[in-house]
Structures are given as C-alpha cells and as structure tokens.
Amino acid sequence: MHADTNAVWLTWNQNTAVTAGTTNVINPWYDEGTTAALTMDWTRWVTQQEETAEQRVERQRRQADHEQRTRDYAAARKAAAERAEKLLEACLSSGQRESLRKSGWFVVYTKSGRAYQIRRGRARNVVEVNTKRTYCCHPVDGVPDADTMLAQKLMLEADEESFLRLANVS
Amino acid sequence: MTCEMAVMTPADGDLKVIWDSDKPEEVSHARKTFTEFKSKGYLAYKVSKGGDKGEVMKDFDAEAEKVILAPRMMGG
Numbered sequence: 001m002h003a004d005t006n007a008v009w010l011t012w013n014q015n016t017a018v019t020a021g022t023t024n025v026i027n028p029w030y031d032e033g034t035t036a037a038l039t040m041d042w043t044r045w046v047t048q049q050e051e052t053a054e055q056r057v058e059r060q061r062r063q064a065d066h067e068q069r070t071r072d073y074a075a076a077r078k079a080a081a082e083r084a085e086k087l088l089e090a091c092l093s094s095g096q097r098e099s100l101r102k103s104g105w106f107v108v109y110t111k112s113g114r115a116y117q118i119r120r121g122r123a124r125n126v127v128e129v130n131t132k133r134t135y136c137c138h139p140v141d142g143v144p145d146a147d148t149m150l151a152q153k154l155m156l157e158a159d160e161e162s163f164l165r166l167a168n169v170s
Numbered sequence: 171m172t173c174e175m176a177v178m179t180p181a182d183g184d185l186k187v188i189w190d191s192d193k194p195e196e197v198s199h200a201r202k203t204f205t206e207f208k209s210k211g212y213l214a215y216k217v218s219k220g221g222d223k224g225e226v227m228k229d230f231d232a233e234a235e236k237v238i239l240a241p242r243m244m245g246g
Binding site for chain 1: 176178180215220222223225226241243244245246
C-alpha cells in the first residue's frame with residue numbers, strides 16, 4: 001500500500017465513528033485529485049483510444065465481413081425453409097395441401113382412429129380434433145417449421161404412442 | 171430402381187440423397203448417410219412416393235422407394 005494511502009486508511013479507521021473523522025478522510029483524497037490532473041488523465045485516455053488508419057480499415061473490414069455473414073445466414077435459412085416447404089408439400093395429400101395453403105393447418109388420421117390438426121409452427125401446434133387437447137412435441141434441432149410439421153405428421157402416423165409419450169399436453 | 175432419402179437438417183431443410191438400388195457404390199453412399207444420421211439420433215421413416223403410409227425404419231433398406239430422416243423429437 002502507498003504511504004499516503006496507508007495514512008488515509010489509518011485515519012479512516014480511527015475516525016469512522018464520527019462525521020468529522022469521515023470528512024478528514026474525504027478531504028485529502030479529494031484535494032489530491034485536482035481538476036488539472038484529472039483533465040490530463042482524461043486527455044491521455046482519449047488519445048490512447050483513438051484508432052489509427054490501419055485500425056480503422058481493419059474495423060471496417062470486420063464490420064463488412066460480419067454484415068456479409070449475416071446476409072449469407074439469412075439467405076441460407078430462407079433457402080432451407082423453401083426446401084423444407086417443398087418436402088412437406090410432397091408428403092401431403094391434395095386435400096392436406098389445400099388446407100395448409102388456405103388455413104395454415106392440415107389434419108392427420110392415425111392408426112388408432114384419432115385425428116390431429118397440425119398447425120404452422122413448432123411448439124404447441126398439434127391439436128387432437130375431438131378432445132381439443134394441445135400437444136407439444138417437436139424436433140430437438142432448430143429445423144424449419146415445415147420440417148417440424150412433417151416430423152410430427154410422420155411420427156403420429158407411424159408411432160403415435162411415442163409421440164403421446166414424449167409430448168406435453170395442455 | 172431409383173430411391174431417395176430426405177434428411178431434415180437445420181442448414182438444408184431437406185438434404186437429398188438419391189441412389190440407384192442396382193449400383194453398389196450409390197447404395198453404399200446412401201447407407202453411410204443413413205447410418206451417420208441414425209447414430210445422431212435421427213428417426214427414419216419409409217414412406218410411399220406420395221409421402222404417406224410411413225413406417226419406422228430401424229435399418230437401412232436399399233430398396234426403400236423413399237426414406238425421410240427426421241431429428242429426434244422432444245416434448246416442448
């Protein structure tokens with residue numbers, strides 16, 4: 001610890017119980033931090049933060065790079081969603097396709113005789129037609145919504161028992 | 171016979187693998203893809219060309235007309 005700081009600390013320790021003692025501590029600290037000294041420190045800090053021409057070029061290059069990656073990612077997600085939509089449509093009957101286009105949902109009939117409405121979306125989008133129960137069961141991966149809906153359809157048709165065991169019901 | 175496999179992935183939405191069941195090298199590639207995704211927990215369904223009458227597949231079937239691999243499911 002610096003000698004001056006040590007002295008201040010000792011003074012503070014001895015005087016914390018009274019207001020006058022606290023003032024004694026504050027004053028030396030405050031007095032040392034003159035306006036001139038503070039301005040000098042601020043100027044030095046600002047100077048250190050100013051970027052050079054090379055740094056500016058590098059920063060702009062990184063920013064452009066980041067923006068390009070964001071655009072590429074959005075385009076890839078859009079293309080994936082379009083492919084998933086085509087796959088879903090290819091696996092629906094003409095009636096299901098029409099219902100999906102018009103209303104945003106289609107109905108699946110399972111081997112048990114139940115009917116489920118699969119709505120556009122990922123979570124809480126499967127509704128049993130008779131009971132109006134809502135089921136939430138979806139792929140662990142963040143696939144496009146059309147893939148999610150197809151995965152739900154396939155599982156309900158081929159393995160309804162597992163779907164019902166996994167799903168949260170409300 | 172020409173067969174096809176569609177794999178649902180976050181990046182592709184629908185990753186297609188097409189093989190001729192009479193060409194061993196194409197069958198081998200399709201089998202490898204099937205095994206790779208199954209080992210990641212994907213669920214495999216054998217469906218008709220129209221996408222219905224799906225049944226769960228445990229093992230690769232080189233003669234399957236259409237196969238769809240979907241990611242493992244979870245309750246939400």
